Amino acid sequence: xxxxxxxxxxxxxxxxxxxxxSATAKPKTRTNDPDRTRANIIEVAxxxxxxxxxxxxxxxxxAERTQTSKRMIYxxxxxxxxxxxxxxxxxxxxxxSIEATxxxxxxxxxEALAQxxxxxxxxxxxxxxxxxxxxxxxxxxxxxxxxxxxxxxxxMGDISTLHSxxxxxxxxGVMRKxxxxxxxxxxxxxxxFFNVANRHTFSTIFKVDMATPAATAARRESVADTIVxxxxx
Amino acid sequence: xxxxxxxxxxxxxxxxxxxxxSATAKPKTRTNDPDRTRANIIEVAxxxxxxxxxxxxxxxxxAERTQTSKRMIYxxxxxxxxxxxxxxxxxxxxxxSIEATxxxxxxxxxEALAQxxxxxxxxxxxxxxxxxxxxxxxxxxxxxxxxxxxxxxxxMGDISTLHSxxxxxxxxGVMRKxxxxxxxxxxxxxxxFFNVANRHTFSTIFKVDMATPAATAARRESVADTIVxxxxx
DNA sequence: CACGCAATGAACGAACTAGTACATGCTAGG
DNA sequence: CCTAGCATGTACTAGTTCGTTCATTGCGTG
Numbered sequence: 001x002x003x004x005x006x007x008x009x010x011x012x013x014x015x016x017x018x019x020x021x022s023a024t025a026k027p028k029t030r031t032n033d034p035d036r037t038r039a040n041i042i043e044v045a046x047x048x049x050x051x052x053x054x055x056x057x058x059x060x061x062x063a064e065r066t067q068t069s070k071r072m073i074y075x076x077x078x079x080x081x082x083x084x085x086x087x088x089x090x091x092x093x094x095x096x097s098i099e100a101t102x103x104x105x106x107x108x109x110x111e112a113l114a115q116x117x118x119x120x121x122x123x124x125x126x127x128x129x130x131x132x133x134x135x136x137x138x139x140x141x142x143x144x145x146x147x148x149x150x151x152x153x154x155x156m157g158d159i160s161t162l163h164s165x166x167x168x169x170x171x172x173g174v175m176r177k178x179x180x181x182x183x184x185x186x187x188x189x190x191x192x193f194f195n196v197a198n199r200h201t202f203s204t205i206f207k208v209d210m211a212t213p214a215a216t217a218a219r220r221e222s223v224a225d226t227i228v229x230x231x232x233x
Numbered sequence: 234x235x236x237x238x239x240x241x242x243x244x245x246x247x248x249x250x251x252x253x254x255s256a257t258a259k260p261k262t263r264t265n266d267p268d269r270t271r272a273n274i275i276e277v278a279x280x281x282x283x284x285x286x287x288x289x290x291x292x293x294x295x296a297e298r299t300q301t302s303k304r305m306i307y308x309x310x311x312x313x314x315x316x317x318x319x320x321x322x323x324x325x326x327x328x329x330s331i332e333a334t335x336x337x338x339x340x341x342x343x344e345a346l347a348q349x350x351x352x353x354x355x356x357x358x359x360x361x362x363x364x365x366x367x368x369x370x371x372x373x374x375x376x377x378x379x380x381x382x383x384x385x386x387x388x389m390g391d392i393s394t395l396h397s398x399x400x401x402x403x404x405x406g407v408m409r410k411x412x413x414x415x416x417x418x419x420x421x422x423x424x425x426f427f428n429v430a431n432r433h434t435f436s437t438i439f440k441v442d443m444a445t446p447a448a449t450a451a452r453r454e455s456v457a458d459t460i461v462x463x464x465x466x
Numbered sequence: 467c468a469c470g471c472a473a474t475g476a477a478c479g480a481a482c483t484a485g486t487a488c489a490t491g492c493t494a495g496g
Numbered sequence: 497c498c499t500a501g502c503a504t505g506t507a508c509t510a511g512t513t514c515g516t517t518c519a520t521t522g523c524g525t526g
Binding site for chain 1: 284285286287288289365367368369370371372374375376378379381386389390413415416418419420422423424426427428430431432433434435436437438439440441451452455456458459460462463465
């Protein structure tokens with residue numbers, strides 16, 4: 001459980017150094033570090049909630065796995081739901097910040113689209129906690145996401161990358177003119193999401209191990225191909 | 234252990250064969266009717282679990298909405314998990330029994346495939362409880378589905394309809410020869426599933442109402458089209 | 467027709483769980 | 497260096513929640 005470096009999980013809090021506590025301070029004394037504490041709590045809670053759901057997660061258990069105590073959870077987040085909200089918000093923010101670091105602007109549109117799909121596929125695969133959190137949230141009818149601010153929602157729903165790919169595709173005459181970006185995005189999300197979200201029941205029922213590198217690679221190409229085909233003339 | 238009867242479970246349980254319980258029984262006296270009681274409990278529990286998850290559902294609440302008491306839940310299902318298992322099993326059984334009542338054998342392969350997709354789409358849309366239950370189960374890593382018998386799993390994974398459509402499609406030269414039926418099924422499931430499972434967060438983030446008839450119809454066709462395109466030459 | 471077993475009900479309790487009261491250490495500003 | 501207020505830890509409580517105990521009623525059958 002040693003989770004030392006977790007610094008900027010919650011926010012870019014410049015907590016740099018803490019010379020105060022006698023530079024030579026030993027682990028004996030307590031060191032107040034709000035940002036770190038918050039970040040640590042969110043990190044632990046993210047995993048707990050994604051693993052057991054909102055009602056299944058236990059505050060006491062989260063507190064135990066934290067470097068601090070239950071008291072701090074209520075001090076910073078007020079309630080179990082407050083913590084859950086912070087977790088969801090933090091997860092969405094992280095996902096957003098990492099996406100779109102891809103350079104697709106000067107590749108042929110269809111190739112760019114395929115790349116975009118593969119990236120999405122791999123990213124979701126690499127972040128099962130986020131996927132599970134989205135499932136949990138939908139079981140709750142998206143009630144907490146609905147509380148987000150308009151700005152937050154806007155940035156979460158930013159699919160400008162896809163827009164520009166489609167635009168170029170149409171301009172270059174390699175894509176249908178009637179593509180609905182949101183509809184396309186939904187298809188991409190659906191295919192990538194399912195791969196992570198439902199892998200357990202699907203693997204069990206169809207007796208395949210979706211987790212092997214070979215199966216993953218094959219599925220990744222299948223999804224990319226399916227999407228590319230859906231936009232061509 | 235009281236695995237006594239496993240016949241009529243939840244559903245329009247028309248109280249089929251029930252010669253024993255004096256057919257003329259009046260509402261005044263208590264009428265022992267195990268099957269009906271079981272079915273009633275499962276019905277209520279299905280909704281509760283799908284709405285709140287395994288840990289979120291409350292046995293007391295389920296009991297209240299039942300025509301019987303909590304005592305009966307434990308009498309028939311032993312535990313909360315036992316009830317949950319029965320609910321999952323029953324749901325999968327229902328889904329299976331209704332599917333494949335479609336006559337697709339003498340339609341052109343591609344048309345048959347499109348129909349099959351539309352049917353799946355509509356069916357999942359009409360059964361959100363089942364979809365949500367599958368989500369809940371996957372959050373639990375499919376641990377309970379994994380306990381099903383091989384026979385149960387076999388019938389749940391029966392995609393012979395799809396197999397035969399593909400077979401005809403290839404024979405008639407209108408489909409690719411290298412289609413993997415399970416892979417195709419996964420794509421169909423993914424696209425249909427997402428439409429119900431993630432509608433809340435998706436609608437909120439992208440500011441669209443996925444529930445309108447128009448949006449539903451459009452999405453249905455988009456999904457059918459995407460799948461059909463994915464198998465053509 | 468009575469007897470054993472299945473089905474049912476009401477109330478109870480032990481364990482758990484979210485949240486809090488109280489006490490105290492730490493850091494910064496004057 | 498001293499005080500105010502933020503940060504933290506400990507111990508506790510009030511309210512749930514699953515599951516059970518004890519008792520009773522209906523049903524089929526010998």
